Amino acid sequence: MxxxxxxxxxxxxxxxxxxxxxxxxxxxxxxxxxxxxxxxxxxxxxxxxxxxxxxxxxxxxxxxxxxxxxxxxxxxxxPKVTEAVQFSVTTDDFEHGGDLAVADRAIVIGKFNDFTMGTHWAERDGDEWVIETELPPGTHHAIFSFDGSFESTATDEVTVEGPGRPQVELTGETEDGDLVVAADARAAPSGSEPEVEFHLDGRDTLGESAVTTDGDELRVPREALPETARVHAVAVAERHSVADTLVVECGRKSEDAGAGETVSVSRPADPPAWAGDATIYEIFVRSFAGETVDTTFEAIERRVPYIESLGVDVVWLTPVQASPTRHGYHITDFFDTAEDLGTREEFESLVDRLHDAGIRVVFDLVINHSSRDHPAFQLHRAGVPEYADYYERIPASQDISDVDWAGEDAPGHYFNWTRIPNLNYDSLDVRRWMLDVVDEWRDVVDGFRCDVAWGVPHGFWKEVRGRVKADDPEFLLLDETVPRDAAFAENEFDVHYDTDLFDTLRDIGTGEEPASALFEALDATAEHGYPDRAGHMRYVDNHDEDRYLDKYGDASLRAAVGATFTLPGTPMIYAGQERGVEQQRGTMRWHDGDNDLTDFHRRLVALRSDHAALRAPGVHPIPYTVETGDADSVVAYERTDGDETLVVVLHFGDGTVSVSLDTPVADTDLLSGDPVGSDGTVKVGDIVVVSAPNGR
Missing domain, CATH: 2.60.40.10 (Immunoglobulins)
Known part of the structure; x- marks a missing residue:
């Protein structure tokens, strides 16, 4: 419909x-x-x-x-909750070269304008470039680009004080045949207590006259329940929450008159249960096979025993569709595999081999844009009427590229990505086209990692979710929203990039932040208003970022990786991270890789798999004293599932520190199997995980 x-x-x-x-x-x-x-x-x-x-x-x-x-x-x-703020940078803030003395304006991009070049400009005031805008509570970043090419940039950060977003969670049960939906509304950190609003769904026959609400409770008489009903709720205080949803299905127990009805309640926005226990392994496909052989689907398939040996549960493959680029995000055919990687049959053989190993496969779904070399874009630019509305158009005054588009309009794009123009989702043709792409691959793989998810409308993602989950509720949807945005958790995505922890782990690696700052990064999840049940991908590397090892060294890398495996969430390993690859998209180091680092990752995967406490929600900071070493480089916390309690101590630095804990712990490190001390004092090189008494 x-x-x-x-x-x-x-x-x-x-x-x-x-x-x-x-x-x-x-x-x-x-x-x-x-x-x-x-x-x-x-x-x-x-x-x-x-x-x-x-x-x-x-x-x-x-x-x-x-x-x-x-x-x-x-x-x-x-109501809108925003505050006027000012971003500003000086000449000294700009990186690289450029004759800034002759510049009158600088382009400014950030989340506030979806990283769209040419819409916001900073004016020069002496030696300073300044721009004002309105933003909601939170910390915001802006990138100033002198020439639009990122050869000369500067950044600024502002924080708008104010509460985060509240949360709401719905539960449903029957009482004497009536449906009772209860809303658990929770205030945002520093926010006031919220009220609850219930909303029905226009797709159902359940009308507002058939329900009664009383504060945080909604009731539907048994006789008014249709075959399917959807109940939505938001918590409202200074700001509104991400909505939660229940689906209520009513069916007869039998065809016999008077047999009554069965009522089932489900939560369509929740991630599949397996996602919280999984470890993801990202493969940048064209660098995986090694130095002297070309990476193909067959070459990856031959290396599945290695992937299997890591103990990971999910492989995320960067794009495998036809593309003229090494990274694959410039797609020229959404319905076929890249010739250099292999045929569709060979791709499906790789998927089958991974499935045989008990490993799910996540496909990189790129539907925000196409390559400039895609026939559809070429026909669009050449004036073929049927393709006139396939791509976004922007006025010439907004175009800051050096491309002669030969017209008064130019394609829309993010950052300086002039070779990957944005598709136009105001076109029914495009929406039908991209839904066909979703249908083409969803039965082949187990999930989608959705590239540039912020660029595709929320309504379309909601439709994609309904489409893939109807046939397979276990299908995974992982968003790339950078920085993270809780709006994509509202009946859209299961697991979300955790850019807060990613950035914080890097700031700890540089020494700009103490190791304890990771607690603030975790607290940001609640500030953003993510539902408690939402999944978060914890990572230190990916194909878009410089390698942590190259920037911050081996010792900090091990502690950072240890954090991703011992904090709540879904850890991700970027292929090569475990082998000591230092280049962002560098070739996998097979013959000269760091086997000790690889074994470290294997042991972390196994430890998390073996101990439910490391997969449970909740982190509890614990008191400790650093007896020898840099106190700012150390953090300790407790993880428990009720049956077992573990203490994790991380050290982001060289050498070994001695840490005294205020709670008794076992003297053997569960990760290495080595003795680490006694009487509550542990020696920590990078990470130690020890058992502690339960019930504290």
Missing amino acids: HHPGPPRFAAVGESVELAPRQPDPDMAAEWRLVERPTASTATLRDGPISHLEPDTPGVYRAELTAPDGTHEQVVRAF
Whole structure:
């Protein structure tokens, strides 16, 4: 059906994209706004895809007229919570060269403008470049680019004081046949106690007149329950939470009259249970086979015994589709594999081999953009009418590339990625095309890592989730949102990049932050408003970043990796990290790799697999004293699942430190098997994991 999906929640000023699901490019569909708050002047544009920008708090109701009927989309807008801030840099802040003396303006990008070049400019004031904007509470970063090419850049950071987002979690049960939905609403750190709003779903026949609400509880009489009902809720204080959802399904026990009904309740936004226990192994495909042979699917398949030996549960492969580039993110055919890697059959053989080893496969889904060499883009630029709306267009005044686009418009793109133009999701053709791409690969693999997830509309990701999870609830969706954004946890993605911990581990590696700062990084998850059940990928390396080993050395690397395996979340190893590869996308070191470092990673994977306490939620900092060594380079914490308690001590530095713990612990390191001390004092080179008495 073409119904646009669940109710949408936004702050005033945020644009909400409205689009039919299961689009047919030739379908006739129109939107109209049938209700808006009294003070609002918001409108919708004509056509099958529109955008609502709420201008005052309240409820907006839009109607979609589609071939299968008329559908309602509710948008609940909450007050905007922002503050005017100023980013500024001086000439001395700019890296590299460039004649800044003649510059009048600098391009500024950040999360606040989705890293889009040419939309925001800093004006020069003497030796300083300054830009003002409005931002919500939190820490924000801006990149100033002197020439638009990232050859000369500077960065600034500002913090807007204020509360984070509250949280809400729904549970449902039957009482005397009635459905009772309870909402557990929790205040944001430094926020006030929230209230709960319940919302129904326009896809269901359950109407508002059939339900009663009382504070944090919603009740539906048994006789009013339809076959399927979806209940949504948000917690509302200074800001609103990510919405939570329950799906209620009602079915008869038998065909006999009076046999009654069974009611089941499920949570469609939760990640699959296996994801929290898994370890991910990212393979940059074209560097994996080694120095003297080309990487192919067959070559990777022959090396599966090595992957298996690491004990990992998931392999994430960087793009395997047709592309003229080594990294593969410039895709020229979304439906076929790259010739240099092998055929579709050879790819599926690799997947089967990994499955035989008990390893799931995550496919790099790239649907924000295509290569500039894709036929669709070439036809678009050449004026073929059928492709006119396939790609974003920006005015010439916003284009800062050095490309002669031969027209008054240019393709939209992020950063300085002029070779990978953004697709236009205001086009039904594009939406149908990309849904076909999803369908093409979802039955072959076990999950998608979604590239540039922030560039694709939320409504489309919600449709993708519903599409893949309907047939396989265990399918994994991993987002790339940099920096992280809890909005993508609302019925969209299962596991999220944890950029807070990533950045903090690097700051600890440089000595800019003490090791204890990792607790602040974990606390940021609650500040952002992520649901407790959301998954987070913890990592120290990936293919887009400089190697931790190259920047901060072996000792800090081991402690940082130890953190990713002993804190809650889903740890990820970037292939080569465990072999001592120092180049960002460097060739795998097979013949001269660091076997001791490899064994270190194997032992961490096994330790986490063997001890449920390391996979449990919750981290408890514990008191300790650094007897010898740098206190700022040490951190200690407790992990427990109720049955077992472990103490983890990390040391980000060279040599060995002596750490006295305030709790008795065993004298044997579970990771190395070596004795580490006695009477609560442990010797730590990089990481020690020891047993402690339970029930503290």
